[in-house]
Amino acid sequence: MLEVTEVSAGYAGNDVVHDVAFTVAASEAVAIIGSNGAGKTTLLRAVAGLHASSGGTVVLDGVDISGWSAHRISRAGLAYVPAERHLFGQMSVAENLALGAYPSKPDSAQLDVVFDLFPRLRDRRGQHAGTMSGGEQQMLAVGRALMAKPKVLILDEPTTGLAPKLAADAYTALGVLKGEGMTILVAEQQVPLALGLADRGYVLEDGRIELTASSAELANNPDVRRAYLGIA
Ligand SMILES: Nc1ncnc2c1ncn2[C@@H]1O[C@H](COP(=O)(O)OP(=O)(O)OP(=O)(O)O)[C@@H](O)[C@H]1O
Numbered sequence: 001m002l003e004v005t006e007v008s009a010g011y012a013g014n015d016v017v018h019d020v021a022f023t024v025a026a027s028e029a030v031a032i033i034g035s036n037g038a039g040k041t042t043l044l045r046a047v048a049g050l051h052a053s054s055g056g057t058v059v060l061d062g063v064d065i066s067g068w069s070a071h072r073i074s075r076a077g078l079a080y081v082p083a084e085r086h087l088f089g090q091m092s093v094a095e096n097l098a099l100g101a102y103p104s105k106p107d108s109a110q111l112d113v114v115f116d117l118f119p120r121l122r123d124r125r126g127q128h129a130g131t132m133s134g135g136e137q138q139m140l141a142v143g144r145a146l147m148a149k150p151k152v153l154i155l156d157e158p159t160t161g162l163a164p165k166l167a168a169d170a171y172t173a174l175g176v177l178k179g180e181g182m183t184i185l186v187a188e189q190q191v192p193l194a195l196g197l198a199d200r201g202y203v204l205e206d207g208r209i210e211l212t213a214s215s216a217e218l219a220n221n222p223d224v225r226r227a228y229l230g231i232a
Pocket residue numbers: 011016034035036037038039040041042043189
C-alpha cells in the first residue's frame with residue numbers, strides 16, 4: 001500500500017534522513033522507532049509531501065506520488081497526523097472534523113465511524129477544540145484525519161504530551177482501527193506501545209534504518225531492549 005524507496009531529506013542542504021526504504025502492506029501496522037532527533041518527523045513529513053525530499057520515491061497504492069504537494073497526496077489517500085495535532089482551537093469539534101473531509105463535504109456515515117471509535121467526540125461535538133483535554137485533542141486529531149477516508153494513516157508520536165494511561169488508550173483506539181483494516185504507519189519513542197500495535201517495525205538511528213523485524217523480534221532484540229526499553 002505504501003512503498004518508500006531510498007528517501008533522503010534534510011534542512012538547508014544537509015540530509016538528516018539518508019536513503020530510507022520501507023513498506024507498509026494493506027491493513028498492516030508498521031512502527032518507525034527511534035530516539036529524539038533520529039529523523040522520524042522529517043521522514044514522515046517527507047513521505048506526506050510536507051517537507052521536500054532530496055531523493056527517493058514514494059508509491060501509494062500503486063501510484064508514484066513522489067514530489068506531489070501535500071494537498072494532492074492527502075487527496076490521493078494518505079492522512080498525516082502531526083505530533084502537535086494542529087487543531088483549530090477556536091472551532092468546535094464538529095467543525096474540525098468537517099475540515100478533515102475538505103475539499104469533499106463531510107460524509108455523515110464517516111462521521112459516525114469516527115464517533116463510534118471516539119464516543120467522547122460525539123458527546124463534545126459542540127465544544128471548542130482548544131478547550132478539550134490532551135487525550136481528547138489526540139482523538140480529535142485522529143478523527144479529523146479519518147474524515148478524509150484515507151487509505152493510509154500516518155501518525156507522528158501520537159502519545160506526545162499524554163499521561164501513560166491516555167497514551168495507552170490512544171493505542172487501544174489505533175488497535176481498533178487496525179482491526180477494522182486500516183493501514184497504519186506510526187513513528188514512536190514509546191516503543192512498547194508502538195510494538196504492541198505494529199506487525200513490524202523499523203529502527204531509525206541518525207537518519208538511517210538500522211534494523212527491521214517483526215514487532216515480536218524487535219521486542220526481544222537485546223539492542224532494542226537496551227536502547228529503547230531500558231532493559232539491560
Ligand atoms: N527545521 C529544522 N531545521 C534544521 N534542522 C532540523 C529542523 N527540524 C529538525 N531538524 C534536525 O533534523 C534532525 C532530525 O529531526 P526530527 O525532528 O526529524 O527527529 P525526530 O526523530 O522526529 O525526533 P523527536 O523524537 O524528538 O521528534 C535533528 O537533528 C533535528 O535537529
